[in-house]
Structures are given as structure tokens and as C-alpha cells.
Amino acid sequence: MNRLVLWNIDLTLVDVAIVTRDAYAEAFRVVTGRPLVKLVPPMGRPDSEIVFETLAVNGIVAQDDHLPRFLAALATAFADRRKRLAKEGRAMAGAKDALKAVARLDGVTQTVLTGTIRSNAVHKLQAFGLDRYVDFDLGGYGEEVYPKATLLQVAQGRAKQRLGIPFVPANTVVIGDSTRDVQAARIGGAAMIAVASGRSTAAELRAAGADIVLPDLSNASEVVAAVARLTTPVDRKAG
Structure with missing residues (x-):
């Protein structure tokens, strides 16, 4: 991985x-x-x-x-x-198919970088059957009192400890919808795929420095192509 x-x-x-x-x-x-x-x-x-x-x-x-x-x-x-x-909320368009498709990409580990505390993050994804694609142990969460950029580095460190691979900007990508997500990726050390499904517009996401901006996750092939384009697998020997 x-x-x-x-x-x-x-x-x-x-x-x-x-x-x-x-x-x-x-x-x-x-x-x-x-x-x-x-x-x-x-x-x-x-x-x-x-x-x-x-x-x-x-x-x-x-x-x-x-x-x-x-x-x-x-x-x-x-x-x-x-x-x-599940009754009062919704999965975002294409979310499940995108997670499933990215999971099939060679060498991928998926986790979360979220402002939500861990227990609530698990509930949110379980409600829509999205949890099966995510390794929650490697994520960064809202109860950890760090800026999101630091949470990104914490998650990279957890992944390195588990998998024995250094995670750096060349093989780490964040997928999020806000300019704060973009800023966290830029500062923390990751490529950024922004989706204009939240409160930040596509123009705002581009201006913040996103590498790729998608309208949403509805085209799973497009999401996979973006991840593949922005991540280069690192040789295990480099760790």
C-alpha cells in the first residue's frame, strides 16, 4: 500500500x-x-x-x-x-461509487481527514455504507486539537508506522470540498482534489490552490484518474 x-x-x-x-x-x-x-x-x-x-x-x-x-x-x-x-441526511452524489473505485486503484489506502470527532465520523459513514472502504485507524479527527494541516501530517505518520512507507506530497492526496481543506493540503504536504459540492465555489477552490477541481464525485472514473495523476507510488525501500 x-x-x-x-x-x-x-x-x-x-x-x-x-x-x-x-x-x-x-x-x-x-x-x-x-x-x-x-x-x-x-x-x-x-x-x-x-x-x-x-x-x-x-x-x-x-x-x-x-x-x-x-x-x-x-x-x-x-x-x-x-x-x-440515513433518513434525514444523504450521501453526496457518487460518494459510494467513488470510494469503491478508488479502492481498486493499485496500492491505495483510504482514510479520513476530518474536523469531525472520530466516533461521529464512523457513524456518518456507517449510515450510508461508506465505512467499509476506510481505515479509520489512520485518520485525523476533530478531537485532536491541531490545525487541519497538522492533522494531515499526523495521519501520514500513522500510515507510515502501519505500512512502512513514507507518505509525502508525491503519494498523498486529500479529497475535500472547502478552501480550508485545500489550505491544509498545501501546508501539510499533499496533493489536493477539490469537489465543488460544499459551500466553496469551484473558482474559490482553484484560487486556494487545488490541483484538480471536480464538480462532485458523480463520475467515479474521473475521481480515480485524478488520484492516479496526482500520486506516484513510493518504493518501499525508500522508507
Whole structure:
């Protein structure tokens, strides 16, 4: 395995915004004892950052224990609502076929680079049968309090430790929908396939520095061709 593909989740593979907001509202109530008035829009930010900003815009001064308590409450609230995901959410166009097709590409390992905490990431993909294509142990997640570019490097390190291969810009590619995903790839050390299925336009994604911009994932062959074009397998001896 000598190509690493890291997928963003929300608005790249799935859209479960309704359930996510409801879970955040419940977690906010549990932690603060107050109703949630305003939730900071994700826009590619990790859950850890969203928690701090949401507390601030709702007039809560963050304490040292707020983040771990909030993330634990968020995990519980989301798990309690997981049966709603398939009913009230959706897999993005072509997501399953794209994951399946990329999995057949020579030497590929697929994981996630997401702002979502790990337990919720698993629930999101399981709800639509997408989890079978992903190695969750190698991913980067929202409870790890790092910028997304650093999470990318963390995931590369985990993959190297497991597979014995160095993962560098030449054999690592991120697939995501936001300019923050693009920036993370550029800073962290990976090629970038951007899909204009989220809140960032194709023009914004190109301007941010994406190597390839696709309208969505509906053409699986196009996604595979993009991954193959941007990744060169690294010889195991190089590790």
C-alpha cells in the first residue's frame, strides 16, 4: 500500500447537517445548562474549534474542562441520533461509487481527514455504507486539537508506522470540498482534489490552490484518474 487518500467527510461524502446541529444543541445544553442560540458554521473547521467559537458567540467564557466535556456530550448526543442519519441526511452524489473505485486503484489506502470527532465520523459513514472502504485507524479527527494541516501530517505518520512507507506530497492526496481543506493540503504536504459540492465555489477552490477541481464525485472514473495523476507510488525501500 503506497498511495494515501484522505477524504473529508461533511459535504464531500455525506450531508448530515440537520442531525449534527441537533446533536450540538443537545451537547451545548448538557454542558452549559442553556439552550443553544447560535451554532458557528463548520466551513471546514474541526469540532474542537467549533466548540470554542460556539461557546463564545453564545456568551460562555470557556473553561479548561469545557472542550472535553463538550466533545464527550457531542459524541453521546450524536450516537443517540445515529438512526436518523440515513433518513434525514444523504450521501453526496457518487460518494459510494467513488470510494469503491478508488479502492481498486493499485496500492491505495483510504482514510479520513476530518474536523469531525472520530466516533461521529464512523457513524456518518456507517449510515450510508461508506465505512467499509476506510481505515479509520489512520485518520485525523476533530478531537485532536491541531490545525487541519497538522492533522494531515499526523495521519501520514500513522500510515507510515502501519505500512512502512513514507507518505509525502508525491503519494498523498486529500479529497475535500472547502478552501480550508485545500489550505491544509498545501501546508501539510499533499496533493489536493477539490469537489465543488460544499459551500466553496469551484473558482474559490482553484484560487486556494487545488490541483484538480471536480464538480462532485458523480463520475467515479474521473475521481480515480485524478488520484492516479496526482500520486506516484513510493518504493518501499525508500522508507
